[in-house]
Amino acid sequence: MLQVKNLNVSLDNLILARDMSFSLEPGKVNVIIGPNGTGKSTLLKTLFGDILPESGDISFNNATLKRKHLSQWREQFGYMPQDIKLDIELSVLEVVLLGKLDALSLRLDDALIKQALTALEKIGLLHLANRPVNRLSGGQCQMILFAQALMRNPKILMLDEPVSALDLHFQHVLLDHLDTETKQQGWVTLMVLHDLNLAAQYADNLLVLKDGNVIASGHPSDILTPALVKDVYDVNAEVTKDAYGIPFVRTIRQGFLPPKTNSQTHRSPSRTTAAQGLRNVI
Ligand SMILES: Nc1ncnc2c1ncn2[C@@H]1O[C@H](COP(=O)(O)OP(=O)(O)O)[C@@H](O)[C@H]1O
Numbered sequence: 607m608l609q610v611k612n613l614n615v616s617l618d619n620l621i622l623a624r625d626m627s628f629s630l631e632p633g634k635v636n637v638i639i640g641p642n643g644t645g646k647s648t649l650l651k652t653l654f655g656d657i658l659p660e661s662g663d664i665s666f667n668n669a670t671l672k673r674k675h676l677s678q679w680r681e682q683f684g685y686m687p688q689d690i691k692l693d694i695e696l697s698v699l700e701v702v703l704l705g706k707l708d709a710l711s712l713r714l715d716d717a718l719i720k721q722a723l724t725a726l727e728k729i730g731l732l733h734l735a736n737r738p739v740n741r742l743s744g745g746q747c748q749m750i751l752f753a754q755a756l757m758r759n760p761k762i763l764m765l766d767e768p769v770s771a772l773d774l775h776f777q778h779v780l781l782d783h784l785d786t787e788t789k790q791q792g793w794v795t796l797m798v799l800h801d802l803n804l805a806a807q808y809a810d811n812l813l814v815l816k817d818g819n820v821i822a823s824g825h826p827s828d829i830l831t832p833a834l835v836k837d838v839y840d841v842n843a844e845v846t847k848d849a850y851g852i853p854f855v856r857t858i859r860q861g862f863l864p865p866k867t868n869s870q871t872h873r874s875p876s877r878t879t880a881a882q883g884l885r886n887v888i
C-alpha cells in the first residue's frame with residue numbers, strides 16, 4: 607500500500623498540496639484527474655522524491671521516503687514523466703534497455719535483450735527496435751517510454767498523461783496493457799489522465815485533485831457526476847451509463863440550446879423552454 611499522510615507542498619508560495627492524505631492499494635489502476643496547473647505532476651514528482659514537501663509522510667509498505675535513502679526508494683518505481691523529448695542518439699531497443707539500467711553491464715545479457723524485445727512486441731512496436739529514437743513521432747516516443755517503464759517491473763508505476771500524443775489504437779493498447787499488468791503483477795499504478803471517458807473505463811479508483819486536495823475519490827461509477835464536472839472544470843455535462851454500465855461524460859458547449867423538435871415547432875415553444883430542458887439535464 608502506498609500511503610500519503612498530511613502532505614503539504616508549496617512551490618513559489620503556490621500551495622499545491624494542503625494536508626493531503628490518501629492511500630493506494632496494489633493491483634489497482636488509480637487515475638488522477640483535475641484542472642491544468644492544479645498540481646498533478648507536482649504530486650507525482652513529490653512521490654518520486656524530486657520535490658521536497660514541507661511536511662507529511664509518504665510510505666510504501668514498511669518504508670518511508672527519506673532524502674538519505676532516495677536511490678533505494680526510487681528503485682521501486684517505474685515513472686513516465688509528462689512531455690519527455692527523446693533527443694538522443696540511441697536506438698529504440700537501447701532506450702527500452704535503459705529501463706534496466708541497474709542490471710546493465712559491459713556485456714549485455716541475452717535475457718535482457720530478449721525481455722526488451724518482448725516488451726516492444728507486446729505493444730506492437732517490435733518493428734521499431736533498431737530505429738533511432740530522435741526520428742520517432744511524439745506518439746511513438748510515448749509508447750517507447752511506456753515499454754521502458756514496463757521493463758523495470760516496478761512495484762509502483764506512475765504515468766503522467768501517458769496517452770496525450772497517442773492515436774485511438776495506441777491509447778487502448780497502452781491502457782489495456784497497463785491494466786492487465788497492474789492486476790497480474792500487483793503493481794500500485796497511478797496515472798494522470800485528462801480524458802474523463804478513458805478515466806471512467808480504466809480507473810479502479812479515481813482521485814479528483816483541486817485546490818491542493820483530493821476533493822473526491824472512489825470508483826468512477828460512484829463519483830463521476832455532472833455536479834463534479836461543473837465544480838472541477840466549470841463545464842456543463844451530462845453523465846449517463848453506457849451499454850456496459852460505465853459512466854459516459856458528454857460535455858455541453860456553452861450557450862447550447864437543443865434543436866426544436868417538429869411537435870415543438872407546431873406548438874411554438876419558447877427558447878426558455880429549451881433552455882429549461884437543458885438545465886434539467888444538468
Ligand atoms: N519548479 C517549480 N517552481 C515553481 N512553480 C512550479 C514549479 N513546477 C510547477 N510549478 C507550478 O505549479 C503549478 C502546478 O504545476 P503542475 O503540477 O505541473 O500542474 P498540473 O500537472 O496539474 O497541470 C503550476 O502553476 C506550475 O506553474
Ligand SMILES: [Mg+2]
Pocket residue numbers: 646647648688766
Ligand atoms: Mg501535469
